[in-house]
Amino acid sequence: MDLEIFPAKIVNNRWEITAQGVSYLSSSPLPGEKGNSVLYGHNWTNILGNLIKIKPGEEIVIVSNRNNKRTFVVEHISVVDPENTQILANTSDRRITLYTCSGFLDSKRFVVTALLKS
Amino acid sequence: MKSKIFVSLLILSLLISLTDFASKASAIEAPNFPLCTSPQGEVLASYSSGTHGVPGDSTTYLGEDVVFKVNENQVLQCLCTIDGQGIQTNWWQFEALSIDQIETLKSQGWIFVPDGSLWGLKSVPYFAKNAGFACRPPGQPGAGGEVISVGAKGEILGVSLAPTGNIVYILGAFLIGGILILAGVLLRLKTRKHLGIK
Incomplete structure (x- = not known):
């Protein structure tokens, strides 16, 4: 799936989210920079609804507006409670954390962690 | 009739209150653990291969x-x-707990381990809890680089993860449906009353 990425931020404890594609938390590092770059999106079919099919070892490619490609390899997949914000903590490596809603009545978050391919 | 209903509701509310009080008396909150997707802390042991056990x-x-x-x-x-199967085990060396609190933890999925030394830990009791995740199998070609991270704790953002699903629409639909059903019932009752039908 090819999706456009839009910058977003948390305003008054509420996450901005776009219906046009994937949201990038602009307070986190850019994908490929040192640290944990956070991306998220609706679990709609045309956005991240199929994210639950991804498997460790598969690749996620992010292309910048300057046509720079960064390839990330999926390392971990987990399902967490919404209160588990530890997945957003910064790291010393270069990774992306991509998540969407899952579970009964969207009570969980499906989280994919991928590392920059060296 | 009305007094019977009132007494029944009163007894029910008393029972609920007693149950809630009992549960609060044995309530205990387990500590938060980092996730294996972004682990924290000093590495105590690391095995790139081998046979491993999981408590419980x-x-x-x-x-x-x-x-x-x-x-x-x-x-x-x-x-x-x-x-590629990941299992995270949270090991908690707890302070003194009451029997009720221990039973509460067990009912929440915690496994009581009488002696942690059998698992390479201190020779004291622990509670352990397992959670599954998917991981890239060891040895599979991948990103390389630094996997183990030392990150800040997760209160940096303070709020829960963004709701990215359709729960608002779903709940809205249920609410509208409920209102319509109630309106239909009330309308029917009113009509029956108007026509003198019991």
Whole structure:
């Protein structure tokens, strides 16, 4: 799936989210920079609804507006409670954390962690 | 009739209150643990291969196992099998607990381990809890680079993860449906009353 990425931020404890594609938390590092770059999106079919099919070892490619490609390899997949914000903590490596809603009545978050391919 | 209904509701509310009081008396909150997807703490042990066990599980697993010391009372074990199955075990060296609190923890999925030394930990009781995740099998070509991270704790953003689903629409639909059903029932009752039908 090819999706456009839009910058977003948390305003008054509420996450901005776009219906046009994937949201990038602009307070986190850019994908490929040192640290944990956070991306998220609706679990709609045309956005991240199929994210639950991804498997460790598969690749996620992010292309910048300057046509720079960064390839990330999926390392971990987990399902967490919404209160588990530890997945957003910064790291010393270069990774992306991509998540969407899952579970009964969207009570969980499906989280994919991928590392920059060296 | 009305007095019977009132007494029944009163008894029911008393029972609910007693149950709530009892549950609060034995309530205990387990500490938070980091996730194996972004582990924290000093590495106590690291095995890139071998056979490993999981508390409460008689199966043995082949794969990579890394154990982190989160703090003096908490240890995080991250197992990734050769099949890509991940098991995170949270080890909690607890302070003195009442029997009710122990039973409460057990009902929440915590496994009581009488002696942690059998698992390479201190020779004291622990509670352990397992959670599954998917991982890239050890040895599979991948990103390389630094996987183990030392990150800040997760209160940096303070709020829960963004709701990215359709729950608002779903609940809205249920609410509208409920209102319409109630309106239909009330309308029917009113009509029956108007027509003198019992």
